[in-house]
Amino acid sequence: MLEQAGFSLDDGTGLRVVGACFLSERRFDWDLFRGYDSIRVLTYSASIPAIVKMLDDFDFAEFECVFGCEGTLRDIKDILAFQQVAVGDTRAAIMGLRDERHAYILGKVHDGQARFRVLRKYIAHAKLYLMENSTDGRTRIVIGSANLSERAFSGRQPETLVTFDDDAEAWEHYTRMYDGIRDSASDEIPLPPERIVKAEIEIEETPAIANKTTTLVIDATPAEEIEFSVPVQIEKFEKVKAAVLPHIAAAIPPFRGGKQRITPENKREISRLRMVKSAEEADHRYLSINRSEGTAVLSGDPFPLDWDESKVRADADLLTDYFGNYEGAFEGDVARLQRDYFILWSWLYFSPFICDMRSLALIKDEDIIRYPSFAIVFGKSNCGKTSLIDTLMTSMFGKSTLVDKSGFTASRLRALQQGYKRYPVFFDDIGRTAFRNHGRDIIKDELLPPVAEHPGFVLSMNDEPKAFPDEIVKRSLMIYTTTALPPHNEALRQRLQGRIQEIRRGITGHLYRRYLTEVMARLGDDRLPDDWLALSSGALSGIITDANGQHAPQWCQEMTWLSYAEKRYDRVKARLNDLLRESARAKTEGDVPNGWAMDDERVMVWEQRDAFGRRGFDWEDVPSTLIDEDASSGGRTVLYRSSLEDFLGRGLRPKRRFRLPWG
DSSP: OOOOOOOOOSOOSOOOOOOOOOOHHHHHHOGGTTTEEEEEEESSSHHHHHHHIIIISOOOOOEEEEEOOOOOOOSSSHHHHHHHHHHHHHHHHHHHSOOHHHHHHHHHHHTTSEEEEEESOOOOOOOEEEEEEEETTOEEEESSSSSTTTTTTTOSOOOOOOEEOHHHHHHHHHHHHHHHHHHHEEOOOOOOOOOOOOOOOOOOOOOOHHHOOOOOOEEEEGGOOOOOOOOHHHHHHHHHHHHHEEEEEEEOOOOOOOOOEEEEHHHHHHHHHHOOOTTTTTTTOOOOTTTTTTTEETEEEEEEEEEHHHHHHOOOOOOOOHHHHTTTTSSOOHHHHHHHHHHHHHHHHHHHGGGHHHHHHHHHOOGGGGSSSSSEEEEEESSSSHHHHHHHHHHHHHOOEEEOOOGHHHHHHHHHHHHTTTEEEEEEEEEOOOOOOOOIIHOOOOOOSEEEEEEEOOEEEOOOOOOOHHHTTTSSEEEEOOOOOTTTTHHHHHHHHHHHHHHHHHHHHHHHHHHHHHHHHHHTTOOOOOOOOOHHHHHHHHHHHHHHHHHOTTTTTTTHHHHHHTTTTHHHHHHHHHTGGGGBSSSSSSSSEEEEEEEEEEEEEEOOOOSSSOSOGGGGGGGGGGGGGTBBBBEEEEEEEHHHHHHHHHHOOOOOOOOOOOO
């Protein structure tokens, strides 16, 4: 029958309107899922904690989850890229469990009690949970905007769920909808019977290609229905697709008559292709930690958290020796350098937990600034910044991974924030312009990324930035030093470099494994520490003391956040003290080209500008509360005297007037 004007046949598909009436509302509780022995779920962005909760906390005899894409799957390239991401995420989720839980879930899959499927068409906006009790026949349907994730069901997001209990008509409608999507548009994710040893899969292992006996027919998507939203899943999906396209383009047939037919021969040809990945395409680094399970996954492989005491002792000796190399070789305040670098060490080791601390701080309305997700290390080019970070990263993960500084852009930083999970992101030699254009905004942004796990960033910069705005200083861990290796002593430099290479080769990573285990135990499941720096530095100091069998070095003592925060303006104080030296003081403004004067309430500083309009003193890193912005202009800066004296910790005495004996 032809469609007539104003009328169309309703085949039960497409956008549906369901009639309902309001009965009640209540706060979400996980008991919503209790009392049923089977559950079927249609969702996307499922998380490890939620899967564990569904299969462990609840006694489901059967569990099925269909993962959908939040963007349009238009052709075979989209399907392969999405399935590669979704299958890899599912395998990584299971790998992240303890051994017995890992085996338990795979056992359920092998016995046919648990199934994971992935879509190959449709935009999966539907979030659907179908639960049934086979003993008494009770049913429950849960629909709404919340995905199957611990984060969505935590009450931290403004989501709504709607339930239909023991409603036969609703059960028939939503079961038909679920079965239709599952049976016509999804593929089962194959999982090994005993153990998953690798999260990532290759293109030829995607479910859409793995079946070489059938033809896959893909309908063209009308332009008005093409849709993309969402950050995390789509970011990963687009990245994989960009890597896939150039390599399989020749094997992909075009659309004919509005359909793309992927025949068994096409599938075999695609499977035969082996992609050579660039460094950017192959960058799948990430660290995921399940604190409740006490497990971790590093780039798709289990990250062991057990340690050997003799290897912990060896690592402690090597890293203590590394810090000892500063003595007798570097010129300047070596003790201060060691202490500051130990603070950086404490932050870097703790950085995988910073995302949790920031989330908890927002939930509990605490001060999120106390939990910096950025560490900025700057100073002279030969003060050992890069070497230190390389060595510490090696002690954590067996190697140092540096991100090319050409990728220091706003979009790339956001992508890394979502893709690396808890793996620290290290940029070296970032210039002032790049930092100003791309770094400031992301540091000032106190909203959390749309992912539960996100990394800390370490930025190494040379002495080019003379100042940082107050808003950056208070939101970042700032490490500045002028203590450095003498550039003219090449023999000393080579000797130290050789020793550093020996240290890196000898590091086993067992000290960091012990650190992670101890810190997770101290943090508990949902505790926001009063002082993360004291916790981290105290844990490190304790491990090193225990390993060495003696007191830790002076630089390796517990350090509090307050003691660090009070010292982060030391450099600014030193520069201000030099600017306000007595010899530069004038009786009145204008007596000298550059100088300062004061009255009872204010301190006035004036400077000549150079040919480019620049001033000699950079006021950007001086706390803004010290400056009277209304009275300051051009080359003249006016400071509040009382606030300035409190900041400097000293009084500015009035200029003494000497009386001549004959006057």
